Amino acid sequence: MHMRAKTLALAVLAPAFLLPILFLVVGCEKQSSSSSTQPATGSASGGAIKIGHYGSMTGSEATFGVSTDNGIKLAVKERNAAGGVNGKQIQLITYDDQGKGQEAVTAVTRLIQQDGVVAVLGEVASSRSIAAGPVCQREGVPMISPSSTNPQVTEIGDMIFRVCFIDPFQGYVGASFAKNQLKLDKAATLYNRSQAYSAGLNKEFVNAFEKLGGQVLIQQAYADGDNDFSAQLTAIREKNPQFIYIPGYYTEVVNIARQARKLGVTCPLIGGDGWVSEELKNAGDALDGCYFSDHYSQEDKRPEVQDFLKKYKSEYGKTPDSMAALGYDAANLLFDAMKRAKSLNGHDLADAIASTKDFKAVTGNITINEHRDANKLAVIQKIQGGQFSYYATVEPPK
Amino acid sequence: MTQLIQTLTDGIAVGSLYALIALGYTLVYGILQFINFAHSDVFALGAWLSFTIATWFGLAAGSGATTPPWYIGLAVLALAMIGCGIVGFLIERLAYKPLRAAPRLNVLITAIGVSLLLENVGQLEGMFRGHHFKIFGPYPKAMPALIPDRVLLHFAAVQFRLVDAVVLGTALFLMVAIQWLVFRTRLGMAMRAVSFNHNSAALMGINVSRIISATFVLGSMLAAAAGFLYAMKYAQLKQTADNVWVLLGLKAFVAAVVGGIGNIRGAMLGGIFIGLIEFFGVAYLSDKYRDVYVFSLLIIVLLVRPSGILGKATVEKV
Structure with missing residues (x-):
């Protein structure tokens, strides 16, 4: 008896087993939407230094990713206009992780293995930084999180840094x-x-x-x-x-x-x-x-803040929130470290980032401490x- | 005491939403013995259509926004239901009908495919040949208020609001309407006949295809109504591929199974029951196991009474 019931149980349980497999397949095939900022002047992308950004450009925390990306793009544009780093232009590659941990891992893997970036910027949400951080650590590519505040993020290893408080x-x-x-x-x-x-x-x-x-x-x-x-x-x-x-x-x-x-x-x-x-x-x-x-106040009178506000407003037509400011700071801190680094090899670059002292940033002066975090004030x-x-x-x- | 009454009213309000969605699962299962996993996406579509139509009427969310006259809300509901009805019809025609003779598993997998299609197409936004286009977009949106925010009843700290009354009232009205339709009209009689046996129903001169289409349209319209009510109650819509929708759909599906899948009264009862279990569990046991209460109930029901509370155990003829 209960044949109907058995069919029903099968109907209920079959999708429970099928769904994860299906998502796995979809997950592999899905193309992350990408946008890359080409160097502003001259040099082919072969000569440019590639950096990556992964963030929630869509989804429930979309403004985090979009603001951070705007901040980074502004920093890249300024740097390229000023002649780039060590005479080379910077090329930014951004991938959307849709606010999902597994997509963050995919995005970072792709940035490192496919695009060959020298450093990675991201994420805002700590869970996603914790998900993707180990990839950077394993591959020996420095990662700077603009605004993940959970202590575990930089505990992943000596390749992971942040420019915000914890x-x-x-x-x-x-x-x-x-x-x-x-x-x-x-x-x-x-x-x-x-x-x-x-x-x-x-x-x-x-x-x-x-x-x-x-x-x-x-x-x-x-x-x-x-x-x-x-x-x-x-x-x-x-x-x-x-x-x-x-x-x-x-x-x-x-x-x-x-x-x-x-x-x-x-x-x-x-x-x-x-x-x-x-x-x-x-x-x-x-x-x-x-x-x-x-992390910072738009009403701060320091020249770094007022200068950034003016440039951001003329570029995007709105006031930058702290995610945009931290994205801007993370990118500029990375460029500063690139200039000081012996080479752009992962470990040399990580050493240079780790030795950052009193870097004048929009969200306050940044000194990277022994835990690879930044001590800053909060507002x-x-x-x-x-x-x-x-x-x-x-x-x-x- | 106030916590008890508050939990009871919240549980019933959310339970009635589950019931409306569960009706769609149960109607389709009753006729085709197949679980339409795209149903939760039709529900999401209903909520997003309500949002889109409300913005067509020039409404916007925010502190300064005014509420429109009552009939605008009714128009939004009606249009969203019609829109989802059409989509439900198309889904059945294009995706499920060609598989009528195929094994049940094929249809099930197709349903999951349709579900993923709806979720991701709903999020489309971009440029096409220089024109900016957008379906609903990949961001959460705030739903404009369609009715004034008014407190109807006060009981100690418990406030019973107009929006809750509208949710409950509309849901109950639709449940009574579907009950009437299935048990008191010729269409309903035909639906019950088809659910009993396709071939005999066809021999009695019933156009089985048409009845199946009608069932999908009906289920999708109920899902649209649930989506509309959800949008009114929560005023914020997550993007269509967010797991909020799937989770709500799954809970409604559990409600349908608990009540006895294929049984209309069972779906309503199951919906309210699941809503209450969820809310009482969070309020009185622990806030950490919200979904655990719902899904353990599913396991218990499948073990103890696989045919559900109101379902009849039947012997399948071979």
Whole structure:
């Protein structure tokens, strides 16, 4: 009996086995969309130095990849106009990883093995840097992440660098800002447990906040692909916190903020640099009066910042966010290291990057420390009417 | 207490969306004994069509945006349903009909192919002979508000909003309508006859091909309605190849199986049931195992009662 039931079970189980195989096939055949910036003047691409960028040019974190790429392109254009590096033009090759870890690995493998780049720039999201970093390490090609803040990224090995601060500091920034400046003592957190960035930053924030004497009433999690946060937000509402710390990416944050306001949660929401995107405007007024930690402020009066703002605006017609600034900085730091390096061989180039000291960058002076990270200040941005603007600066703990 | 009521209302609202999608799986399975894996993409298409049509009406998302008169929302819903109905018809005609005599596995694999096609074509954007073209684009988009954001009922901290009422009301109305259509009309009678036996139905003068087409159109229209309601409720749409859509579709499929696949009331019951299990699990057990609750239920049902809660175990004649 139950023949029908058996057929049904087969119908259910067959695709479960078939799907991964199918995706594998598709994954191999899919062409990543690519764009390459040709050298501005003269020299054939044979003589040019190739560098690669992989990023989320499409998908849920698309503004991360697009902004970073714009920043890098601007740096490449300027460098080529000024005669390139050591008399050679720079050629940038960008591949889209669609915001997926496995695509990031494919993109980086292709950059190194097929295109033969001397260095790789990317990614923004820590999970994808962690996925693709080992490829660079294995192949001996230096990788500079513009804005992955999870400590694990540079722990991959001596080929992996970053030009931004790391999450133990960013967690402290959020905690200290809430506790000391906003005078809030009771927190709740809501984080994405499938993203290394989000889960790591959540842990760092909770540690720092409790060390400062604050109280974390409840920690709730969601996963990639979740769209409804009302069950978690209802549980948070029961505890009545003074603010919610949400170390997620902007697309999720917009959703969470809207749903929180619908559930009558009116407390401020505080987040990290995953919030950096013009798409925050989609939240309407749900994010008014909320804060997040960021890498640089457009209102900074330093000449590096003002100069960059002017050039970026005339090139792209909009204000650069911190992802664009970090992309610009990462590329310029790479060019600086290329000039100093004995050769463009991976290990020589990595040595040159590692010895970077006091490099004048848009997001602050960069000195690469022994963990291949950069120590920098963080700023707090405040959101009003879908726009964010500089609110405070937070320095590292004494 | 407030948490209980809140979880209950949220669970039922989301469950009714699952139920609408599950109906599409169940209708097709009832007639063709085949699981249409492209159904979750028709659902995504419904949501994106709603977005596109709303922007044609000149609506935009954002803080300063005003809400249009009520009939605009109805028009968007109707147009999205018609659009998805046409796509559902074409999918059946072009992809599944030529395989009517082929082994079931071939159709299943074709369904997965159609699903990937819809997902990726939906994201197309680029230049063609100097013209910029775009289907829906590879980025998430914010859905314009079609109804005012108003609180209807207050119960302690629980707010029951107009948008929830619209979601629930529309979903229930459509479920009653489909129930009426299948059990009270000639078309429904023909559908039930075809689901019983294609050959005998044909002998009774029923145009089996036409009934199968009608079933696909009906299922796709329900998926479009679910997509529209989803867009209204969540106001943000992920790009069509995002796994949000597949996951929602899979949960609805679980709902159909749990309720008893091929059984219309079972799909509705299963949808609400899955919604409640998911929300109560997250709220009262742990927030870490959201999808685990849903899919373990599928395993349990397949082990204990493979034909589902309302399904009848039948002996397959050889």
